[in-house]
Amino acid sequence: MSTAILEEENALKTKASEPVKRVSIIISKGTLDGVYPGLIMANGARMEGIEATVFFTFFGMNAILKKKMDKLKVATVGNPAMGMPTLLGAIPGMSSFATHMMKKEMDRLDIPPVSEFIEMIEDAGGEIYGCKAAFEMFHLKEEDLCAQVKEIITVGDFYEKSAGAQIIFT
Amino acid sequence: MKEREVAGKVVAFDDENFMVNYKDWDLDVATALAEEEGLQSLNDRHFTVLEFLRRTYEEKGTGPTIRRLTKESGVPTKELYALFPGAPAKKAARIAGIPKPKGCI
Numbered sequence: 001m002s003t004a005i006l007e008e009e010n011a012l013k014t015k016a017s018e019p020v021k022r023v024s025i026i027i028s029k030g031t032l033d034g035v036y037p038g039l040i041m042a043n044g045a046r047m048e049g050i051e052a053t054v055f056f057t058f059f060g061m062n063a064i065l066k067k068k069m070d071k072l073k074v075a076t077v078g079n080p081a082m083g084m085p086t087l088l089g090a091i092p093g094m095s096s097f098a099t100h101m102m103k104k105e106m107d108r109l110d111i112p113p114v115s116e117f118i119e120m121i122e123d124a125g126g127e128i129y130g131c132k133a134a135f136e137m138f139h140l141k142e143e144d145l146c147a148q149v150k151e152i153i154t155v156g157d158f159y160e161k162s163a164g165a166q167i168i169f170t
Numbered sequence: 171m172k173e174r175e176v177a178g179k180v181v182a183f184d185d186e187n188f189m190v191n192y193k194d195w196d197l198d199v200a201t202a203l204a205e206e207e208g209l210q211s212l213n214d215r216h217f218t219v220l221e222f223l224r225r226t227y228e229e230k231g232t233g234p235t236i237r238r239l240t241k242e243s244g245v246p247t248k249e250l251y252a253l254f255p256g257a258p259a260k261k262a263a264r265i266a267g268i269p270k271p272k273g274c275i
Contacts, residue, residue: 040274040275043236043275044274046251047236047257047258047259047260048257048260049255049256049257109273109274109275110235110237110238110273110275111275112237112275116237119247120236120237120240120247123246123247123248123251124247124248124251125251
């Protein structure tokens with residue numbers, strides 16, 4: 001019995017050292033800071049030769065809507081990590097200001113705007129999908145979506161397309 | 171760091187197989203490294219990328235981000251991935267004889 005446990009441990013070790021081959025990243029938030037981590041991870045995956053699928057759902061859909069994708073903002077209210085008192089964060093223009101500052105820093109690091117980033121990921125061979133439930137809930141139309149969206153899919157399709165991938169929810 | 175012979179020259183590499191001194195690089199070394207990376211031959215477009223990487227490294231002490239590379243070298247993202255299949259940034263840096271790219275983008 002003890003050997004069985006040892007063998008199991010060895011099997012786990014072999015598995016752990018296996019390189020990541022595919023990732024399936026879900027982006028569910030529509031704030032600037034909610035969208036970028038997923039995009040950076042998807043692009044980073046492609047740069048490493050890892051297959052990447054990005055699935056946008058709920059407010060994350062804003063990142064693939066032509067009219068909204070480059071107008072995402074940082075939340076200054078309900079975001080304790082900002083270190084800004086809620087009442088101060090609620091002052092008109094505060095979110096735009098914080099967004100402006102963050103975009104400046106990102107530009108310095110060569111992080112592209114959302115539309116360009118999505119284009120980069122698609123050009124790099126990543127696949128972009130939108131969520132059917134959110135698409136219907138927000139009364140969206142095909143023409144609202146950026147050109148890189150391959151398809152609007154159901155959660156079932158998503159799992160099918162994620163076969164063999166690590167699923168990352170952001 | 172370890173030294174080995176590449177295209178008749180003794181060249182030093184770091185633990186991840188990137189060249190330690192980019193000045194040891196020449197066309198023969200590039201061709202030999204490309205072969206190690208699975209590229210049978212290098213064409214003009216490969217060299218556009220390699221020269222851009224080397225120039226940026228020489229000027230700034232670090233290789234360009236993939237975004238700068240595609241925007242300024244005139245080699246678009248799709249082509250870059252086709253030229254250096256797999257992990258383009260790393261592969262190109264290795265063949266260009268510059269250190270491993272450090273950025274996340």
